Amino acid sequence: MTAFEELPEHRLSELDDDQLIAYLRDARDAGMPGAMKPALGVLVYGYWDVLISRARIRLPAGDVEDVVAEAVMSAIASAFDGRSVGEFRSWLHTILTRRVADYYEAGKRRPKTTELPGERDDDEVWGVEPAEPFAGDALYASECVREAYSEVENPAHRSVLDLYVFGPHSAGEAAELAGGEMTEANVHQIASRFQKRFRELLDEGDTSG
Numbered sequence: 747m748t749a750f751e752e753l754p755e756h757r758l759s760e761l762d763d764d765q766l767i768a769y770l771r772d773a774r775d776a777g778m779p780g781a782m783k784p785a786l787g788v789l790v791y792g793y794w795d796v797l798i799s800r801a802r803i804r805l806p807a808g809d810v811e812d813v814v815a816e817a818v819m820s821a822i823a824s825a826f827d828g829r830s831v832g833e834f835r836s837w838l839h840t841i842l843t844r845r846v847a848d849y850y851e852a853g854k855r856r857p858k859t860t861e862l863p864g865e866r867d868d869d870e871v872w873g874v875e876p877a878e879p880f881a882g883d884a885l886y887a888s889e890c891v892r893e894a895y896s897e898v899e900n901p902a903h904r905s906v907l908d909l910y911v912f913g914p915h916s917a918g919e920a921a922e923l924a925g926g927e928m929t930e931a932n933v934h935q936i937a938s939r940f941q942k943r944f945r946e947l948l949d950e951g952d953t954s955g
Contacts, residue, residue: 749776750772750773750775750776750778750781752773752778752781753769753781753785755784758784758785758788759788761785761788763789763792763831763834764831766785766788766789767789767828767829767830767831767834769785770782770785770786770789770826771829773785774827779825782825782826783822786821786822786826787822787891789834790818790821790822790838791818793835793838794814794818797814797817797818797838797842798810798811798814800839800842801813801814801817801842801846804846805846805849809849812941812945813842813845813846813849814842814845815941815944815945815948816845816848816911816937816941817838817841817842817844817845819891819911819912819941819944820841820844820845820911820912821837821838821841822891823891823895823911823912824841824912848910848916848917851916851917852917852934890944890947890948891944893947894940894943894944894947895907895940897943898940902924902925902926902928903936905923905924906920906921906924906928906932906933906936906937907936907937907940909923909924910933910936910937911937911940911941917930917933917934917937918930918933920933921933
């Protein structure tokens with residue numbers, strides 16, 4: 747059995763999807779979860795354009811990037827245990843779907859029920875090639891997630907982030923599980939502040955303008 751070799755971040759950005767999935771699998775099998783996070787960040791951010799395309803089908807234009815950013819944060823902080831690109835795409839789609847559901851659960855706006863052409867063929871949506879720059883940006887984005895999280899000092903607030911932003915729970919479930927005097931409105935406020943800080947950190951590193 748070949749020993750697992752942890753790669754530096756600049757090497758990860760050179761790998762394609764299949765290679766990244768294999769790297770994640772090998773890191774998991776070697777019991778090295780710390781080596782998985784940077785690779786997962788590269789992989790997830792490579793699908794930013796794809797997630798934007800799918801989110802546009804179901805969300806008002808002005809809210810698309812915010813919801814996709816939430817989905818990306820959730821994915822980077824989660825554990826992907828699949829072994830193929832197809833499984834990864836399905837997993838990432840599930841996370842986005844949950845964040846869209848959370849958006850409407852918060853009462854921001856009712857979803858459109860008219861079926862759009864893009865909803866009929868997932869292969870067409872997933873077939874969009876991600877823009878090349880996002881592979882390199884993924885490492886910075888992953889650092890932004892960690893930095894924003896590290897700035898949250900309140901244990902109850904961190905618990906909310908673990909349950910709601912990074913976890914599979916709804917805002918109501920997170921409020922109940924967090925205990926204390928936590929309410930659903932508190933959960934949304936905590937998540938909103940975290941997301942705002944994440945976006946600020948991303949913008950600080952944006953040199954495209």
